[in-house]
Amino acid sequence: DAGVIQSPRHEVTEMGQEVTLRCKPISGHDYLFWYRQTMMRGLELLIYFNNNVPIDDSGMPEDRFSAKMPNASFSTLKIQPSEPRDSAVYFCASSFDRDTEAFFGQGTRLTVV
């Protein structure tokens, strides 16, 4: 398996634009997690899915953030409209079940100017 695949690796956008980050989890993994990493706050869990269903989105910072998982092999995290303070590295991770380890993608480095 190729592991968790995220795209794009880097994204630079202007304030106010819509940004969509994409993730393909490891095949057979039932859980998918979106994290945000910044120097100040470290790794923060934004939202996670179980069997394509959003379970907990309490970490999503604002209504500008939304996430979907239309099928078992694809998820998106959308920011609309984007703001400079959204600049961070966004990671997607997946795990086989609720008790096992999570595997991370390489991340998307987002810069909003």
Added chain:
Amino acid sequence: GQQLNQSPQSMFIQEGEDVSMNCTSSSIFNTWLWYKQDPGEGPVLLIALYKAGELTSNGRLTAQFGITRKDSFLNISASIPSDVGIYFCAGRQGGSEKLVFGKGTKLTVNP
């Protein structure tokens, strides 16, 4: 949210030295994981611990699940330059599906 206190924040050591870092919490955890992150990459799993008192090795790395279930440590023996990176502990409480992360320990190894 639940906090994991990871220490030290950073370490500067000479090649060949042993390294020890730890993670503590005021709450009980059922799972402890240790990850390493290289610049520009995602965290990579090093060791997973699922039982209190468990001691697990992965090459030069050894990690233990504390007996109180409120802490874990990671040791690296005979460090080499490629050990440079940020090491994160992560934990999962019983009944929770969320993985909580420490702030990381940044390791620098001088050749």
